[in-house]
Amino acid sequence: MKSFLNILKWTGAVLGILILVLVVFVNIRGNRTYELPLPDLVASSDSAVIARGKYLAFGPAHCVSCHMPMDKFTDVENGLELPLSGGWELNIPPGSFRAPNLTPDMETGIGSFSDGHIARALRYSVRHNGKALFPFMPFQNMSDADVIALISFLRSQPPVKNELKTTKLSFLGKAVSAFGILEPEGPITTPPVSVEIDSTIAYGEYVANAVANCKGCHSLRDLKTGAYIGVDFAGGMPMESDPMIKGLSFITPNITPHMTDGVMAKWDEATFINRFRAGRVYEGSPMPWGAFSRMSDIELKAVYRYLQSLEPVPGKVDKTVVREGATS
Numbered sequence: 001m002k003s004f005l006n007i008l009k010w011t012g013a014v015l016g017i018l019i020l021v022l023v024v025f026v027n028i029r030g031n032r033t034y035e036l037p038l039p040d041l042v043a044s045s046d047s048a049v050i051a052r053g054k055y056l057a058f059g060p061a062h063c064v065s066c067h068m069p070m071d072k073f074t075d076v077e078n079g080l081e082l083p084l085s086g087g088w089e090l091n092i093p094p095g096s097f098r099a100p101n102l103t104p105d106m107e108t109g110i111g112s113f114s115d116g117h118i119a120r121a122l123r124y125s126v127r128h129n130g131k132a133l134f135p136f137m138p139f140q141n142m143s144d145a146d147v148i149a150l151i152s153f154l155r156s157q158p159p160v161k162n163e164l165k166t167t168k169l170s171f172l173g174k175a176v177s178a179f180g181i182l183e184p185e186g187p188i189t190t191p192p193v194s195v196e197i198d199s200t201i202a203y204g205e206y207v208a209n210a211v212a213n214c215k216g217c218h219s220l221r222d223l224k225t226g227a228y229i230g231v232d233f234a235g236g237m238p239m240e241s242d243p244m245i246k247g248l249s250f251i252t253p254n255i256t257p258h259m260t261d262g263v264m265a266k267w268d269e270a271t272f273i274n275r276f277r278a279g280r281v282y283e284g285s286p287m288p289w290g291a292f293s294r295m296s297d298i299e300l301k302a303v304y305r306y307l308q309s310l311e312p313v314p315g316k317v318d319k320t321v322v323r324e325g326a327t328s
């Protein structure tokens with residue numbers, strides 16, 4: 001009996017030490033910094049470049065849908081162009097994530113970051129302080145010209161002092177980083193220097209994949225790692241509603257041109273453009289409809305033509321809006 005108690009005591013002690021080592025390991029490694037290159041992209045004061053950046057931020061690249069105080073959501077959705085002073089937050093198991101202030105304020109915004117810091121955040125998912133960014137911003141493959149346009153626009157805004165709480169990772173969030181399950185994402189290949197803006201399939205492909213994130217939401221992904229596990233653009237990705245509106249969850253529809261299973265296969269170009277101009281139908285839909293309603297005709301045509309050029313993929317998503325508490 002005594003030796004049994006001894007074994008128990010020792011096992012307990014060893015387990016305790018192992019847990020302690022794990023906790024220390026996760027807390028140190030989960031907070032590590034990354035040495036990734038600062039892209040050599042420099043902001044411009046050219047008004048056409050700034051205008052392009054503003055268009056991207058309030059339109060297809062929808063920076064505005066997160067880097068904005070949450071109580072301004074409706075005004076911004078309806079077209080009010082406020083400085084991107086940050087504020088959206090999301091509390092999920094890996095942590096509490098907050099979209100920071102992107103106005104040029106020296107203390108609370110990007111005033112003290114270099115152009116390279118901002119470019120690196122977009123292209124290599126690393127913060128100005130070298131810490132990993134969680135995958136909220138799929139802009140790694142954006143062209144040099146568009147990254148420069150965005151930085152130039154951010155710098156042109158009036159500085160707004162808006163002190164926000166910073167992102168806080170939970171133990172799980174740190175563990176995911178510590179064990180390398182989540183590494184900062186970089187571009188697939190060297191991003192283009194610039195892409196010609198035209199209503200072509202090539203430009204549509206660029207917008208749908210590298211700017212507006214149609215692919216990121218309309219493809220099935222592993223919820224823990226973000227890896228693509230379904231066919232691109234065939235939908236089926238489950239999503240919670242926007243943090244402000246509870247009670248609805250969503251599953252993205254198939255947007256490939258499959259005649260019976262694709263939600264827009266039978267739409268002509270005008271129907272597609274009108275749907276985007278009309279904006280949000282479901283309150284709480286994670287799709288940034290307000291920002292997308294400001295996309296230009298040229299850009300919408302390009303996206304339409306690209307999506308219609310894809311291989312039709314079977315697999316109908318019957319219900320894209322799910323009311324929580326409903327039995328079917």
Ligand code: HEC
Pocket residue numbers: 057061062063064065066067097098099100102117118121122126127128129132133134136137139150167
């Ligand atoms: C889906 C929401 C979302 C969208 C859209 C979004 N961001 Fe972010 N952004 C965040 C969050 C959340 C963080 C902080 C993430 C973290 O702490 O891991 C962040 C962080 C950043 C940072 C890092 C700042 C630092 O501390 O170094 C920059 C720069 C940035 N965003 C710029 C942009 C730009 C430019 C756009 C549009 C092209 C954009 N974001 C679109 C949510 C978003």
Ligand code: HEC
Pocket residue numbers: 208212213214215217218239250251252253255263264275281282285286287288292303320321
């Ligand atoms: C942040 C996630 C997200 C992004 C980004 C996104 N979508 Fe969606 N999309 C959804 C969800 C969720 C729905 C279903 C709810 C709804 O209709 O709002 C949806 C619905 C749709 C519909 C069906 C609308 C209808 O009236 O039946 C189309 C078409 C569509 N998306 C196309 C696109 C295109 C094209 C892009 C890129 C320009 C895009 N989506 C980007 C999440 C997203």
